[in-house]
Amino acid sequence: MTETRATWLGIAGLAGLVFVMFFDMLLFPGSRVLSNGTTDLFLQFVSWRDFGFRELALGNVALWNPHIYGGAPYFGGMQAALFYPINWLFLILPLTLAINWSIALNVWLLGVFMFLWARFRGLHPFAAFVAGALLMFCGPHFLHIYAGHITNLPAMTWAPLIFLSIDAWFARQRLQWLLLGMMAVAMQILAGHPQYVFYTALAAGFYTLLRLVEKQPNRLKIGFGLLSVHAGGAALAAVQLLTGVQSAGETIRDEKLPYEFASMFGFPPENLLTLVAPGFFGDMTNQPYWGRCYLWEMSLFFGVLGLGLAVYGGVFARPKGRLALLLLIPITLLFALGKNTPLFPLLYEFAPGFDKFRSISKFIFQTSLFLTLFAGIGMDRLLRQRRVETSAIWGVGGGAALLLLFYFVTQSMEWRPFMLSILATKESYLNPQAFQNGQFVQGAHQAASSALLIAAAILGLTTALAWAIRRDPRAVYLVGAVAVLEIFVFAQRTRETFDTQTIVNGHLQKFYKEHPGDHRVINPMNPNSAMSMGVSDVWGFDPGVVRRYAEFIAWTQGTPPEKATQYVNFTQLHPLLSIVRLRYALMQVNNQIQLVEAKTPPLAKIQLVTSHRVLANRDAIFDAMSQPDFDPKREVLLEKEPQPAPVPTEQPGNVRIVREDTDSMDIEAELTTPAVLVVTEAWTPAWQASPLPGSSQTNYEVLPANYAIRGIPLAAGSHKLRLEYRPNAYRNGGWISAFSLIAWLGGWILVIRNNSALGHKEAAATA
Numbered sequence: 228m229t230e231t232r233a234t235w236l237g238i239a240g241l242a243g244l245v246f247v248m249f250f251d252m253l254l255f256p257g258s259r260v261l262s263n264g265t266t267d268l269f270l271q272f273v274s275w276r277d278f279g280f281r282e283l284a285l286g287n288v289a290l291w292n293p294h295i296y297g298g299a300p301y302f303g304g305m306q307a308a309l310f311y312p313i314n315w316l317f318l319i320l321p322l323t324l325a326i327n328w329s330i331a332l333n334v335w336l337l338g339v340f341m342f343l344w345a346r347f348r349g350l351h352p353f354a355a356f357v358a359g360a361l362l363m364f365c366g367p368h369f370l371h372i373y374a375g376h377i378t379n380l381p382a383m384t385w386a387p388l389i390f391l392s393i394d395a396w397f398a399r400q401r402l403q404w405l406l407l408g409m410m411a412v413a414m415q416i417l418a419g420h421p422q423y424v425f426y427t428a429l430a431a432g433f434y435t436l437l438r439l440v441e442k443q444p445n446r447l448k449i450g451f452g453l454l455s456v457h458a459g460g461a462a463l464a465a466v467q468l469l470t471g472v473q474s475a476g477e478t479i480r481d482e483k484l485p486y487e488f489a490s491m492f493g494f495p496p497e498n499l500l501t502l503v504a505p506g507f508f509g510d511m512t513n514q515p516y517w518g519r520c521y522l523w524e525m526s527l528f529f530g531v532l533g534l535g536l537a538v539y540g541g542v543f544a545r546p547k548g549r550l551a552l553l554l555l556i557p558i559t560l561l562f563a564l565g566k567n568t569p570l571f572p573l574l575y576e577f578a579p580g581f582d583k584f585r586s587i588s589k590f591i592f593q594t595s596l597f598l599t600l601f602a603g604i605g606m607d608r609l610l611r612q613r614r615v616e617t618s619a620i621w622g623v624g625g626g627a628a629l630l631l632l633f634y635f636v637t638q639s640m641e642w643r644p645f646m647l648s649i650l651a652t653k654e655s656y657l658n659p660q661a662f663q664n665g666q667f668v669q670g671a672h673q674a675a676s677s678a679l680l681i682a683a684a685i686l687g688l689t690t691a692l693a694w695a696i697r698r699d700p701r702a703v704y705l706v707g708a709v710a711v712l713e714i715f716v717f718a719q720r721t722r723e724t725f726d727t728q729t730i731v732n733g734h735l736q737k738f739y740k741e742h743p744g745d746h747r748v749i750n751p752m753n754p755n756s757a758m759s760m761g762v763s764d765v766w767g768f769d770p771g772v773v774r775r776y777a778e779f780i781a782w783t784q785g786t787p788p789e790k791a792t793q794y795v796n797f798t799q800l801h802p803l804l805s806i807v808r809l810r811y812a813l814m815q816v817n818n819q820i821q822l823v824e825a826k827t828p829p830l831a832k833i834q835l836v837t838s839h840r841v842l843a844n845r846d847a848i849f850d851a852m853s854q855p856d857f858d859p860k861r862e863v864l865l866e867k868e869p870q871p872a873p874v875p876t877e878q879p880g881n882v883r884i885v886r887e888d889t890d891s892m893d894i895e896a897e898l899t900t901p902a903v904l905v906v907t908e909a910w911t912p913a914w915q916a917s918p919l920p921g922s923s924q925t926n927y928e929v930l931p932a933n934y935a936i937r938g939i940p941l942a943a944g945s946h947k948l949r950l951e952y953r954p955n956a957y958r959n960g961g962w963i964s965a966f967s968l969i970a971w972l973g974g975w976i977l978v979i980r981n982n983s984a985l986g987h988k989e990a991a992a993t994a
Contacts, residue, residue: 233352234343241338241359244711245331248364248719252327256724260326261372263511264725268326268375270768272306273727274758276326276377279307280317282889289889290470291952294758295767297747297776297807297909297935301889302467303474303954304771306378308419310467313381323727330372333381338363340387345600347391348546350607357707358603361533362387364718366505366526367595373511373721374523382423383592385415389431389456390596394548396452397438400445403978405455406971412460416468422584423592426562428457430593433558437551462967469960475583477911479774479792483582488792489575492586493565495519495654501526502534503630504678505717508649512721514674515661517646519654524588528717529595531685532710533602535626539619540605555597563590606707613700615693623693627686634679642672685713735813736760738822742811746829749797749812752820765809766795775845776807776909779935782849802827803852806859806933808907830859833882833894835902835941837873838862848934863903863932869940870928874900880943891951893919898943906937906950913954919947 246253252261262268279301282289288309292301301307308314313332317325338359345355362368371379392408395401415424435453439446461468475481483489498518500507505528508518516522529537540546541553565571565587574581581587609615643662649655650662661667692709695702730753739748739762747763750756757764766780770793778788783801800812800823808829813820838861842848848864851857857864873879880898887893896904916927916939923944932938939950 234346237342237346237352237356237359238339240356241342241363242335244360244715245335245338245363248334248715248722249327249331252724253324253331256323256327258323258726258728259724260323260727261330261722261724262375263373263723264729266373266375267768268377269725269730270375270753271755272375272377273322273326273730274755275306275769276314276317277322278758279309280314280325283309284318287889290954290957291890292758293763293889293908294761295754295764295769296772297765297907299767299769299771299773299776299909300474300477300911300913300954301771302957303470304478304769305421305467305471305474306419306769306771308378308381308417310464311381311414311417311419326377330377330380333384334363334369334372337368337384337387340384340391341596341599341603344387344391344394345603345607347395348600348604350603351610353704353707354603354607354610357536357606357710358599360711361529361602361714362595362599364714365529365533365595365599366501366522366717367524367529367592369718370511370523370526370721373723374521376420376523378419379423379589381418382415382420382427384418385411386423386427386430386593386596389415389427390434392456393431393435393438393453396456397443397449397548400448400452401978402974402981405452405459406974406978408453408456409459409463409971412457413463416460416464421471422586422589425580425584426590426593429562430555430559430590430596431457434548434551434555437554438548441548441550459967459971462963463971465963465967466957466960469956469963470954473913473954473956474771477773477913478771479777480583480770481774484585485790485792486572486575489582489585490566490571490587492520492524492588493567493571494525494560494563494588494591495652496564496567497649498525499527501528503528503531503682504675506678507675509671509674510721512723514670515657515667517655517657517661517671518649519652520588521656524586524591527591527595527598528714529599529602530710530714530717531682532689532706532713533599535623535686535689536603536605536609536706536710537598537601538605538622539615540601540603540608543616543619544601544604544608546604552597552600556594556601559590559593559597563588563594602710606710609696609703609706613696613703615696620690620693623686624690627683627690630679630683630686634676634683637672637676637679640672642675643668646671731756731759735822738811744810745808745832746810747808749800749809749814751797751813763808765804765807765812766797769793773909773911773935775911775931776935778845779807779849779933788845788849800825803859805829806907806936808832830905830907832907833884834860834905834907835879835882835896835898836861836863836905836938837875837879837900837902839865839869839873839903841865841868845934852933859905859933863905863938864934865903865930865932865938866934867930869903869930869938871901871940871942873902873940876900876902890953891949893949894946896941896946898941898946901940901942903932904939904941905932906939908937909935910937911952913952914950915953916948916950919949921945922947924948 290302292299313329341362342355342359345358388411392404395404509516692706747765749765754764754767772793777791781791782788805827809825810829812823814823879900879902882896885893885895910931914929916929924942930938
């Protein structure tokens, strides 16, 4: 009973911390949400969640997003996260409340799972509480709230539970621990950020191998059992995972990312200073961050006192699997350093998966996972022995003195050359003019020095607390309380909110209502807002852009198609953007943003074309499209002979859309001669066309037309057909998930029966 009460008190304590951190945004947020108003929640996820769960509330799982990129996979883009249970809040709460509550719940669950992992390892409840609090509010996790990364955060949430299941299986080899691990992996997949799934799986694999190297009985049983954790989790989430894999094959993720893109955002070695001085390079809220890349993935801070506890735990404690836990810290940090070491080029060339993502610095979350666990282990040792080794006290005091010396050194440094050396890496995203501003340089210098002085002061306080423990052992609780308070204050100082009403430009919305039509726009400042305004944008803000479409758009802007990424700089309204129905664009004209109408009128959403050419490849198609005589209203470029072949004529017939939703459209046509039905939406192989009752044609084929859009050959006659986005992986994955869930529940029934039988045996033996 005492153990159970302590566990519930720890979980409730973590809930209390989260509530105090977010209470205003959980109770009366108005139209405000957690995050900075220039980052991903503003640019992507508010409109993303609004669209997806609005459709889900109507009973439609949106597999396709028709509003951005000429259309793009939505559910298969992973970040929709429609099946992540916590996100079902969006079905019952207003949008802003759902966003804030989902963030808060994921933060709390991360702390709870770390608490439970630490408790399973035998840590004192207060030590486990400290570890959970440090992980919840640490830089590698909490700063993603500022960045609006509402898929990153829940993907991180389940990592401690995965490692708990691994440790429990090592210790007891009971089925329930494998089932728990499978559930955690499935939740991580459904959360919507596959990069964290991949990195957590790698860390878990290394951890398992290192534990198996130790003297372990039943090595084969343990190893094969743990292989089932990720396999079972993948099967449970197959409906999301397989659809995501198929969708990735349709997008720019299908091919190897350019090295320059994949190598972006490696953890800068100088940012190891953030372990003790989180604001050394700026803190984003009070002082602009001028270090390399973005601070939310370049900060290792989990408290100065937290670091002290972690070092103490690593040096003096002897937890189970100590070597594996210790080695995972440098291993994950080495991965996080990315191109700053010779390892990343090798991983990029030879290790599967490393050429599909950028921002390998995300590995620092795995680093912080083990560091905060060691902080809990250090706290546990203090609680159990109620004294601090003299060598540890001198070590902390020496660290304080070293930081104080560093403070005086930085005070006397010429700061601008140091800042310019950061700028010279071309990885700082602050306006270069700021580095020439004397007032800004002076402020940055003072902030860096102050960060070191604060760290020295905290270590000095820690030294005093360590001596105090020798006089009164109860002071050990003060150490944990100060560690939690320090990281809580850090997190609170980075917390920002913004008004969601600023996402939709009122003037633009009014203009679009006054100029209706089935055309597309270019809004480079916030393309995803098209999803909230009910219009369609030529571009978007998401990595799931269809590869062919991205190559076409890049080509219109003078970029080699093979270098197409999710980013494009629109420098011209190319006439051939009419193919994707561009009508209006926000463009910079004479240093002012103006709404410009394209000179070339957009094509219709569907049209009949009777002249065609067959060309072998992308470059040949683009070359033909660049010729002055190419007219997309009269001619379509295909990659194979259409069946039936169109017959050139001026009036082949008529065509209309009868019904349309996110994933399909019903079309009726009357043709006097064969023609190609051109649909000016992005093509992928998952788009299928099938006849409806009353159609004269029994089979339809959806071809890539003009490289990036859709073409359907039609014979003369009456046509009724449905054009539908039907990824086979969604159907197949759904069946796999359904059967896997049944098997998983069956496993729990078996566990409950076995535990019940064991309980009866123990009761009989006692009697």
